[in-house]
Amino acid sequence: MRPTCLLILAVLVASQGVFAVEILPTRLDSEAVSKAIELASPGDVVRLAPGTYDVHGAIQLRSHVSLVGAGQEKTILRSEERTAASMLDLSGCADVKIRDLTLDGNGSANARQGISASNASGLRIHDVTIRNLAKGEGFGPHGILFAGQNPTREGGVTDSEVANCRLENIGVGADFGCGIRLSWGSSRNRVLRNVIQNTGRGGIFTDNGSTDIIIQGNMVSGSGGEGLGIEVWGGGDRSVIEDNHIDHWLSIGGSDYCAARRNTISDRSGRYAFCGIEAIGSYLIVTDNVVDGGQKIGLSVSGSQPKEYVYWANNLVRDCNQWGAQFQGEQGGIAFHYLYRCIFEDMPIGQGPVWYPGDEGHGFRINGHARSLTFDQCIFQDNGRYGIQFVGEGIDALVFRNGSILANQGAAVSETNPQTSIEWTDCTVRDNASDALPASTNRKEIVPKVSIRGPSKIRLGESASFSLQSKKDMAAVLWDFDEGIPVSDRTPAYSFTKSGEHTIAAIAWDSRGNATRAEKRLTVRPQ
Numbered sequence: 001m002r003p004t005c006l007l008i009l010a011v012l013v014a015s016q017g018v019f020a021v022e023i024l025p026t027r028l029d030s031e032a033v034s035k036a037i038e039l040a041s042p043g044d045v046v047r048l049a050p051g052t053y054d055v056h057g058a059i060q061l062r063s064h065v066s067l068v069g070a071g072q073e074k075t076i077l078r079s080e081e082r083t084a085a086s087m088l089d090l091s092g093c094a095d096v097k098i099r100d101l102t103l104d105g106n107g108s109a110n111a112r113q114g115i116s117a118s119n120a121s122g123l124r125i126h127d128v129t130i131r132n133l134a135k136g137e138g139f140g141p142h143g144i145l146f147a148g149q150n151p152t153r154e155g156g157v158t159d160s161e162v163a164n165c166r167l168e169n170i171g172v173g174a175d176f177g178c179g180i181r182l183s184w185g186s187s188r189n190r191v192l193r194n195v196i197q198n199t200g201r202g203g204i205f206t207d208n209g210s211t212d213i214i215i216q217g218n219m220v221s222g223s224g225g226e227g228l229g230i231e232v233w234g235g236g237d238r239s240v241i242e243d244n245h246i247d248h249w250l251s252i253g254g255s256d257y258c259a260a261r262r263n264t265i266s267d268r269s270g271r272y273a274f275c276g277i278e279a280i281g282s283y284l285i286v287t288d289n290v291v292d293g294g295q296k297i298g299l300s301v302s303g304s305q306p307k308e309y310v311y312w313a314n315n316l317v318r319d320c321n322q323w324g325a326q327f328q329g330e331q332g333g334i335a336f337h338y339l340y341r342c343i344f345e346d347m348p349i350g351q352g353p354v355w356y357p358g359d360e361g362h363g364f365r366i367n368g369h370a371r372s373l374t375f376d377q378c379i380f381q382d383n384g385r386y387g388i389q390f391v392g393e394g395i396d397a398l399v400f401r402n403g404s405i406l407a408n409q410g411a412a413v414s415e416t417n418p419q420t421s422i423e424w425t426d427c428t429v430r431d432n433a434s435d436a437l438p439a440s441t442n443r444k445e446i447v448p449k450v451s452i453r454g455p456s457k458i459r460l461g462e463s464a465s466f467s468l469q470s471k472k473d474m475a476a477v478l479w480d481f482d483e484g485i486p487v488s489d490r491t492p493a494y495s496f497t498k499s500g501e502h503t504i505a506a507i508a509w510d511s512r513g514n515a516t517r518a519e520k521r522l523t524v525r526p527q
Contacts, residue, residue, distance in 0.1 A: 022047045030055040030077070033067075040065045048101060050074040055103075058085040063094045069101025072129045072166070076102045079111040084136065086145075090117035090157075102129040109136030114143045114167070123160035130167045135174035135200060143167035143179045143196070146186040153185030153209040163192040167199075174200035175225060182206040182213060193217040202228030203246060206236045213239040220246040227273030229265065232258060238485045248273035248294055252281055254305055257485050259285040267294030272321050272352050275300040282306050283478060285486045287313040291320065296355065298344065299325035305332045309478050309488070311507050313340040321351045323362045324383065329369025329394065336476065338507045338515050340376045349384035349409075361385035363408065368392025372513030374399040385410035387432060390420070397513055398422045407431040413438060448472045450508050452520040460499045460527045466506075467491045468518065474508040496524045 021044045025032035028051045036046045042064035050070045055077050061067060067088075069075025079087055087103045090096055098115070105111035114130035117123060125144065133141040144167070148156030162180055171177015177200025182189050187210050196203040196218065203220030205228070206213050213236060220229040229246025232239045236255040244250070247267040252258045258281060265276040276291030280303040291298045298317035301307055307329070317324045324344035327334050344363040354360045361384025366373070368391065380387035380403070387408040395417065405412040405427065411434035416422060424440040454466035468477055468490065479487040481494050482502040496502065504520045 021045070024049060028053045030057060030059050033059055037062055037065060037067070048075045052076045052078050054078060054080045055087050056080055056082070058087065058089045061088065061090045061093050061096050061098075063092075063096065066097040066099075067101070068097070068099055071100050072102050072127060075100065076104055078104045079106045079108045081108060081110040084110050084112045084138075086113040086116035087111055088115045090115060090120050090123055093117065093120045093123065095122040096120075097124045097126070098128055099124075099126040100128075102131065104131055105133035105141070107132050107134045109134045112136065112138070112141050113145045114141075116142075116145045116147070117157045118147050118149075119155040120146075120157045121159045123157065125160075125162045126164055128165045130165070130170070132169050133171055133177070135171050135177060139176050141171045141174065141177055142181050143170045145181050145183065146189065147181070147183040148185035150184050150208070156185035156187060156210065157182070157189065158186065159188045161190040161192065162194060163190070165194045167194065168197040170196075170198070171200035172198055172224060176201050177224070178205055179203045179220070180205070182210045184208045185210060187211045187213070190214045191216075191218060194219075196220045198222035199224055201225040202231065202249070204230045205233070206231070206239065207233045209235045211235065211237045211239065215239070215241045216243050218244045218246075220244070221267075223247050223249075223273070227271070240485060249275055249278065251278040252284060253278065254280055254303070256281045257283045259480070259485055260287075260289060261285070262288045264290045264292070265295065266290070266292040269294070270352065272296050276317065276320065277315075279310060280305065280307060282308045282310070283486045283488055284310045285478075285480045286310065286315065287480065289315045291315070291317045293319045295320045296322040297326050298323070301334055301337075302326070302328040302330055303332060304330055307332055307334045308336045309476060309509075310337045311340070311478055311480055311486075311505070312337065312342055313480075313505065315342045317342070317344050318346045320347055322354050322356065322360045323347060323365045323389075325363075326365045326367055327370050327373070328367040333394070334370040335372050336509050336513060336515065337372075338374045338376065338517060339378050340517060341378065343379045343381075345379070345381045345383065347383040361410070362389040363387045365389045365391060366395055366398075369394040371396045372509070372515065373397070374401070374515040375403055376401050376517060378403045379406070380404070380408065381406040383408045383410070386414050387412045389414045390416045393417070395420050399425075399515070400427055401425045402427065404428040405432060409433060411436065447510055447514040447516040450474070450506070450516055450518045452504060452506055452518050454504070454520065455522065456520075457523045457525060458496070459525050460497075461495055463493050463495045465491060465493045466504065468506050468508055470508065472510060475511045476509045478507045480505040499524045499526045
């Protein structure tokens with residue numbers, strides 16, 4: 001029989017006739033909680049009654065044991081730590097649930113992380129508040145830190161979920177204080193519907209080979225330092241960033257096959273961080289986002305690695321105090337980007353501190369080493385200076401089709417290098433300081449129309465095959481299924497995870513870099 005010292009044991013009957021045990025610490029301190037965890041068996045629940053528990057050292061969880069409070073504002077674990085430690089340590093654990101409680105760092109620099117873990121999987125952290133972790137020495141603090149080994153990326157945290165949590169006042173003033181970080185090979189994790197407020201650096205970060213991450217429905221405000229609301233950095237391939245509302249800077253940095261959809265990036269406090277959306281990588285999808293105030297640059301592409309095959313669609317960018325966008329190829333170059341129905345409007349002059357006074361206010365800026373860019377039905381309007389500015393060398397093979405350049409206070413377009421090939425087809429240009437366009441060099445070789453072959457109706461979870469029909473062999477194709485990661489297969493099979501109406505888009509490039517777009521509407525029925 002289990003010892004009952006300091007504990008009350010209650011037997012519960014769970015589903016399917018499985019018996020679980022609830023263990024209730026009788027003292028409001030971390031020693032009693034740790035003792036309860038030590039006595040727990042797989043499948044047991046350590047339940048914390050309402051009250052404030054003093055935490056004197058890291059509470060170490062065990063596999064297959066749950067820690068459950070009475071509610072976020074009812075069960076509070078408050079740091080009274082005398083040496084630097086995490087408040088909860090889930091390292092080495094599998095199948096652990098933490099929910100319905102608060103971790104309060106109590107303003108102590110010794111509370112280095114709220115929750116930390118390595119070499120773990122199947123963690124479920126739901127409805128937890130983490131707050132008041134103070135700036136201290138070293139890396140962090142973090143509300144939640146999942147991390148493998150540097151530099152091997154071994155022993156990360158995988159197949160886990162952080163959902164419906166609240167993280168506030170995390171490392172304010174600290175260079176790397178942030179809400180949630182998935183680091184060094186912490187892959188296949190989900191970060192869903194969390195609220196993060198007031199941090200030293202920003203909200204949600206992944207880094208160093210933490211792949212296949214889903215970041216959805218989060219709200220981030222009060223990002224300090226560089227103002228990074230969400231960052232997927234350093235080989236965070238196949239990550240999906242959707243339906244988040246953040247203050248500044250959604251960054252895809254050095255990561256391929258990622259998608260950013262339906263995010264809003266806006267801060268009207270008067271603070272300007274680097275950019276709205278940064279996309280550094282290849283085979284990326286950036287669609288249906290709104291960048292609306294609080295950024296120096298709306299959309300940013302730069303860096304030394306290749307930046308090829310990117311689809312930008314239905315993005316609205318306005319009120320950025322330097323430029324609406326800057327595509328800067330640098331050593332890696334920019335190639336094969338397709339922009340569809342994107343709007344760049346209302347970039348001001350002299351609003352807030354700008355990097356380059358006298359050169360702000362352009363709707364879109366291409367700054368060297370960029371080729372095979374297609375602008376399809378894009379709008380550049382009401383900007384303080386140029387609608388479109390060309391700067392630097394190595395700019396070539398630009399296509400503008402069915403677009404509008406309207407009412408910009410500067411010229412519609414700046415001068416271009418005479419060697420730059422540029423195509424203007426069915427564009428509306430009026431009411432700018434100058435409506436003159438560089439000479440069009442429409443190409444003799446026209447990209448043929450393409451169409452998508454595949455079903456119009458399928459059931460949720462059912463796999464369906466698609467193909468791109470064209471009389472001409474295309475060199476590359478990028479598929480956007482309106483959810484999930486980008487796909488570059490010629491004939492992909494896809495299974496939808498959400499019912500309803502979907503628009504599938506496919507972008508195809510021929511061997512000369514000419515691009516075309518096809519779309520297909522599809523209904524996904526519930527099972």
